[in-house]
Amino acid sequence: MTQLPATTAKKLGLVIDLDTCVGCQACVTACKGWNDQGYGVPLSDQSPYGSDPSGTFLNRVHSYEVQPEAGPAQIVNFPRSCLHCEDAPCVTVCPTGASYKRAEDGIVLVNEDACIGCGLCAWACPYGARELDAAAGVMKKCTLCVDRIYNENLPEEDREPACVRTCPTGARHFGDFADPTSHVSRLAAERGGFDLMPEMATKPTNKYLPPRKKAAPDEASLLAPLLDVQATGFAGWLDRVLGKI
Amino acid sequence: MHPAPSVIVFTVLSGLGFGFLTYLNLGLILPQGLGGFLAFAIGYAFAIGGLIASTFHLGHPERAIRAFTQWRTSWLSREGWAAVLALLATAPVALGAMGGARPGLLGLIAALLCLATIGCTSMIYAQLKTVPRWNHWTTPALFFAFALTGGAILSDLAVLSAVLSLGLTALLAVAFAQGERRFAEAGASLASATGLGAIGQVRVFEQAHTAGNYLLREMIHVVGRKHARKLQTIALIATVLPAAILLLLPGGLVTVLLALAAHLTGAFAARWLFFAQAEHVVGTYYGKR
Structure with missing residues (x-):
């Protein structure tokens, strides 16, 4: 059913920390790896070893340069995937009911058996979260690893999305935003988590944390720890005596 | 956006077809006998030809029947319903016209359904906030204008x-x-x-x-x-x-x-x-x- 639920019991989603993401692409690889063998048809590649390779991915990591008014530019690595929006425009446009948002946990999913591959949902998404699989002819999107997070056959520490589990810097966090005491809710509140493209009025569940303010480079020289030499032994005694005269 | 030939052919031809059928259903022209048959056949051919072309860009055209289920929220689904209803409602008007009857109330209903189809097609595009150029009143206005102008030309x-x-x-x-x-x-x-x-x-x-x-x-x-x-x-x-x-x-x-x-x-x-x-x-x- 493509009518959005009025409310969802849980609001499962991700917090993505732009301060700690190093752009290693591990989440891209882990996502592709897990979703190649789990929920739905595999994420196909076209001509992967040819001159014009192409493929379906549910997660992409961009790199941006941000130039403040004063000071040096900074590089921000920027993972982009489905935000599991509360007002998901991709769901309401679907003519077949293949796209839906779950009332129990807010995950936006595609029933691939009902998808006609018209591509209208991908047009309706501002974030480029949906890619039509060229081999299967159906729409693929992030499932929030719905086949991991409730999977009792996996060890408990693995019951989170593959991207979160694999992130080596802890830049990705998974949890329930409907619970104000959950660590994702607290992270978003404490660090000023924000929505992408708020002007599109999609009410994304996923929140992004802004890069922390860095010290100005002229205040903190990279060599500072090396220059702060503490004299020891005879030189140290001499230093103390001379200092008292 | 990718200008897919199937979608361009679909929107232009089915728009022309439903535009022409609107004039025929309203009785603004009254071709009779074989002329009436030909006129309605041309309208149907453009409308249906366009609709068939639209299925060429689907990943799974064999499942197209499912597109009738989500009319509550989806303009694409509504368009499917409007098109089928318009073509069904036009059939008795066409049969009547061949026998020399005026379209009457049924013709008016069929004409409104033809217009609704054109409107639904335009709203598939106009509803998308993500494509600002489409998300504007000129989109439905243009779809109606193209359909009604083409229909008027075909109606002579x-x-x-x-x-x-x-x-x-x-x-x-x-x-x-x-x-x-x-x-x-x-x-x-x-x-x-x-x-x-x-x-x-x-x-x-x-x-x-x-x-x-x-x-x-x-x-x-x-x-x-x-x-x-x-x-x-x-x-x-x-x-x-x-x-x-x-x-x-x-x-x-x-x-x-x-x-x-x-x-x-x-x-x-x-x-x-x-x-x-x-x-x-x-x-x-x-x-x-």
């Missing part, structure tokens, strides 16, 4: 066709002019897309992938915009030309066909641009439009 209503052609050209000029401003008006930018605008000026440092992907092919398709200015001029000239042809040349089949050819040239050029020039906001993530 010379004066009405000429007036509608002039109106269509003016509307097209307005749509072309405002289209350039729509992206900025919608407020989408790399700053809002990344949320990093508060820190400073954002630019793409490194693309997320070195190869192409579905998003770049489908939504960030820039190749079709190459000759946009020339195509706009062609569209504007071709849509206004039927007015001159119908008012200056003597009436008859050849004149109608000439006017229709000019109108369709304009319609195809304009519809190509409708897709090729439309920028999707996802392009901002790639530093493109």
